[in-house]
Amino acid sequence: MRKRNRTPLREKVAEAVELPKEIMLSMPKITVLAGKEATVENYKGIIELSRECIRLYTGAGILCLRGENLDIAAITDEDIAIEGAIGKIEFE
Amino acid sequence: MIFSILQYLRGFLVLQLQGMYIERFINLCVRHGIYLWNIRKEACGRATVHVSIPGFFRIPEAARKTKTKVKILRKRGLPLFLHRHRRRGAFVAGMLLFTIVLALLTSFVWAIEIDGTEKMDKNMIRNTLRSCGLDVGVLKYTLKASDIQADMLREMPELSWLWVEVKGTRAFVHVREKTPVPDIVPVGRPANITADCDGVITECTATRGTAMVREGDTVQKGTLLISGTVETKHGSTLLVHAEGSVKAKTWRTRSGTFPLEKQTETDRGQVKTRYNLYFGTWRLPLHTGRDPFETYRVETETTAVKLWGDLYLPVTFEKQRLYSTDVGSVTLSPAEAEMYYGKTLLAEIEIPDNGEIINTEYTHILNKDGTITVTCTVECIEEIGETREILEETEDDGTIF
Numbered sequence: 001m002r003k004r005n006r007t008p009l010r011e012k013v014a015e016a017v018e019l020p021k022e023i024m025l026s027m028p029k030i031t032v033l034a035g036k037e038a039t040v041e042n043y044k045g046i047i048e049l050s051r052e053c054i055r056l057y058t059g060a061g062i063l064c065l066r067g068e069n070l071d072i073a074a075i076t077d078e079d080i081a082i083e084g085a086i087g088k089i090e091f092e
Numbered sequence: 093m094i095f096s097i098l099q100y101l102r103g104f105l106v107l108q109l110q111g112m113y114i115e116r117f118i119n120l121c122v123r124h125g126i127y128l129w130n131i132r133k134e135a136c137g138r139a140t141v142h143v144s145i146p147g148f149f150r151i152p153e154a155a156r157k158t159k160t161k162v163k164i165l166r167k168r169g170l171p172l173f174l175h176r177h178r179r180r181g182a183f184v185a186g187m188l189l190f191t192i193v194l195a196l197l198t199s200f201v202w203a204i205e206i207d208g209t210e211k212m213d214k215n216m217i218r219n220t221l222r223s224c225g226l227d228v229g230v231l232k233y234t235l236k237a238s239d240i241q242a243d244m245l246r247e248m249p250e251l252s253w254l255w256v257e258v259k260g261t262r263a264f265v266h267v268r269e270k271t272p273v274p275d276i277v278p279v280g281r282p283a284n285i286t287a288d289c290d291g292v293i294t295e296c297t298a299t300r301g302t303a304m305v306r307e308g309d310t311v312q313k314g315t316l317l318i319s320g321t322v323e324t325k326h327g328s329t330l331l332v333h334a335e336g337s338v339k340a341k342t343w344r345t346r347s348g349t350f351p352l353e354k355q356t357e358t359d360r361g362q363v364k365t366r367y368n369l370y371f372g373t374w375r376l377p378l379h380t381g382r383d384p385f386e387t388y389r390v391e392t393e394t395t396a397v398k399l400w401g402d403l404y405l406p407v408t409f410e411k412q413r414l415y416s417t418d419v420g421s422v423t424l425s426p427a428e429a430e431m432y433y434g435k436t437l438l439a440e441i442e443i444p445d446n447g448e449i450i451n452t453e454y455t456h457i458l459n460k461d462g463t464i465t466v467t468c469t470v471e472c473i474e475e476i477g478e479t480r481e482i483l484e485e486t487e488d489d490g491t492i493f
Contacts, residue, residue: 046115049133072131077122 028058030089037073038065038082038089046080054082055092062092103169105148109139111160120154121147140165145172201230201263202406203396208267212250220247221265232258260403262396277481282331285318287311288478291340301334311340311476320482331482338477341450346437347467349459352429353421357389362416370394370408385416429464430456437468447474 011025029041040056040063047062048055054070056063070084109117114137121128126147133139143151155162167176177184204221206214221227224243226235237256244254253268277283285301293309301318305311320334366379390412397407424432434454443449451471456464 045119049115049118051133074129075118075122075131076127
């Protein structure tokens, strides 16, 4: 019961303070550019890395990017930029 | 682009990783603040990554923990390049020297361009700029536009505004001239209207004051045309600000002596192009130096040599087009010469804005030595009135405004 209530309250605070939600809630923010580039902000770690699939651990679960010739163009402890032909983005 | 230049200046390594836990290796590196980029996974648990030099020295810990083998594939960037060639002193010194010379050459002002002048002489401005510290060959970092502006405006009161802009190796000086304030007598102050040049009056209308001349009168410069002194019915005099229009016929003449024989040059249709390089005033010809034609006409086109947009070097490239010509001479008849030279004289005569040319006359005198003296006379009708304040000390009583 407690867990259920906590998230809406946090969201409410985030909205009230007008802070970007992804920072307040540590949720991933995914920006995709024409299926060629994707940036994930607030990721937590890499789970799987291959040319066809990149799986990331995020605050909203596991994020899986599928495609072809995927590379990590740049990576920091908060953001990750992926390049390649991105076909699918899904949460598992 | 900027990112890659920065990376090149800092230097980086391309590594090949091999191991079962590459993802963990990357996570660990990122957590330790080691910056990685261009991570490419390859088959058989291999991957290539780019890493900065300081980052590379912190990698071993992560590699040991995740049992990843690290191999250096390539070393890139300026610091590593210099390190590789550290024993080839002359080579590295040459490279550094080149960079230093280039940086030095591009840190001087090599050309000064002045724009915005109307009547003032650019050379005069150039000389004054020199005394204010802006000259060809001055270090551009020592220039302070606001100081030069203040000095220049103090030195040259004819200027109303000036700004110095250094673009690359060229200094642009933008200038605005002051428009001289016309000597206007304020309306209400007693004034006369006098002639500002010689002429014959064609029209004289006084709207205020007493007309002193009539149509047909010959006047000289300074003759009183409309007087500001008015006599009243009662015999007393009043001083007024004279107003009115005085038109007169004026003559302007100009003469010159010219030879009757006129040089002509006709193109024969052959063209040769040749090039020169100028280092300052020193010329480097990029051709044999022989004249291709006996007589020719030259058209030159110069371009300043520059680097990356605005960095002009003190080198100019000159393209010369030589047109072969036939030189001949034509003897003009006196009448032809009169027309031909008369036209050029006419162009030199200044006609005031309000003047209207009513007649142009050419006359000539043949001289003994085969030359001709042509005189051009322009007759125009123009406004010749000039308002002059009456300066005598008078009592203000009775003045009509």
